[in-house]
Amino acid sequence: MYTEESAPRTLAEKVWNDHVVVRGENGEPDLIYIDLHLLHEVTSPQAFDGLRAAGRGLRRLDQTIATEDHNTPTLDIDRPIADPTSRTQIQALRTNAAEFGVRLHSLGDAEQGIVHVVGPQLGLTMPGITVVCGDSHTSTHGAFGAIGLGIGTSEVEHVMATQTLPLKPFKTMAINVDGILRPGVTAKDIILAVIAKIGTGGGQGYILEYRGSAIRALSMEGRMTICNMSIEAGARAGMVAPDETTFAYVKDKPHAPRGADWDEAVAYWRTLPTDDGARFDREITINADELEPFVTWGTNPGQGIALSENVPDPDDFADENDRAAARRALEYMDLTPGTPMKDIPVDAVFMGSCTNSRIEDLRAFASIIKGKTKAESVRVMVVPGSAKVRLQAEAEGIDKIVEDFGAEWRFAGCSMCLGMNPDQLAPGERCASTSNRNFEGRQGKGGRTHLVSPLVAAATAIRGRLSSLSDVAEEVMA
């Protein structure tokens, strides 16, 4: 990733090169400067302990911000957290933040929420920066043309102490998505199709750049959904070049640059898009015109198909590992090959997570369920990504639509995406989820997850089995 500045370069190369503090030689990593460090309660306590043991502080408190999200309850948030281990972990963050001087948005605060929703809504996430967090879904921030990296706790401590990370340069992959999405097909379907195509390991060692007319046409929320799940394709990061859509989103956010700073920033941001003729290490192409609503059938995010298809037969996979994985997945998911995906009933619908919990996601979900009643057998939970998103949704009347539908309107947090709080599936329960991971037990021990878009989640909540928007429309017509 060391193209000369005079030669055509990719977006990722430009941002990377502008953050090199010390260029690594003889196979050593580059020392990369980190502009923004996001913290949450799960992956930070051991890092603070490490600082304390070494007598160190945080190098840049003014580039660090913390929020509580993974453990926070989404009901009764004014009461003490019932689970003592969750309570202890949250308390540890509060104590550490106070001791070290870190800005923290706690449960109940207007800026609290999922860390990857909070950064963008505060205007801290912006094009051309490096942003890290002890959370793999930090790739979300790449939607702005930033390099967003998920890191482990040792690296969290390293960034706290030095505001840098030693990193080996990544390879670059272009994901070209051209065409026009059909009604009912969304950003979530694009990324599920990408992961099904390249596999959960396909992105290893790469920064992905999503390009093409279908990406340009997406809102920032849609771009965040796509970049968010780059990690599910094994990539370290995903990016979208900044454009007018990006600038309009960032402008006037609380921490966005103002006045002359804004003009200087935008002038720089306009230099970031990949130059014509720049070379990617790998390129793949997806035709947006042909995409359908997607859904996963298995226990990793690469095990996905169009919702109109049938549960695949493991014997049809060419690779022995894929066959074995498919067999095991179908057993866990309790599915029979050949069953139409749309015949699969669900027990729960989860609308939320850092993939799909922004205001636009909630609006899309609400637009489908408005004036309808949920299927009786299905539990439906709607969890906004942040306290601010919740307030905005309430100002638009979305909470009423959700409650009239028979669904639960909750407070903000990671919630049932990973069930670290009480929001979990019971063993054997099946869920259509707008989250990002369908791993065994992810949403609760023995729980079964089908990853879907907010539109498919809404249609499924109405009909009680996996459904697309067209199924709901047909029923209305009939």
Added chain:
Amino acid sequence: MEKFTTVTGVGVPLKRSNVDTDQIIPAVYLKRITKTGFDDALFAAWRKDPDFVLNDPLYKSGTILVAGPDFGTGSSREHAVWALRDYGFKVVISPRFADIFAGNSGKQGLVAAKVPEPNVERLWELMDASPGLELTVSLEDCTIVAGGETFAFDIDEYTRWRLREGLDDISLTLRNEDAITQFEARRAGWLPKTLPIASTVAE
């Protein structure tokens, strides 16, 4: 971090691909605020199955895990490495590792050794032929010796150097503190600042 040169120990065959970090350590165990004591959490869901490989007395004391491709995918939780380490594993062998997992391993003295898929399958055959077989993994020459056969493995050269020297990243980086300070002096004024807190009320 202890220096790593050579390890000899029982190899544990984990014949699965896509072993994600939610399987290595389920989220419920992430609520702890310590950095040790995660041995009980390793593969917690799978260990409830009596037929799971670690429940076989022959493999209980294993220190070298031999797994299918795409090991350590998903969540960035370093707890996955802590759980493997606390259980007693010194080495994980797989044809492919998720990037974040491989990075986290290097920080904690766990060797993530990349071996081509046919050789992983050969290792499984050797271990099946003599259950409880001891493997020897050397960082000196990047080899695995098993039942008289030798296999090369791949690991990032810088990580290998750090593991062999037992070096801690933060002190290495702080040797460049002047360069960091100079870099900071050149940064543009519009870059994000979390402090002072901007008013969000008027938005």
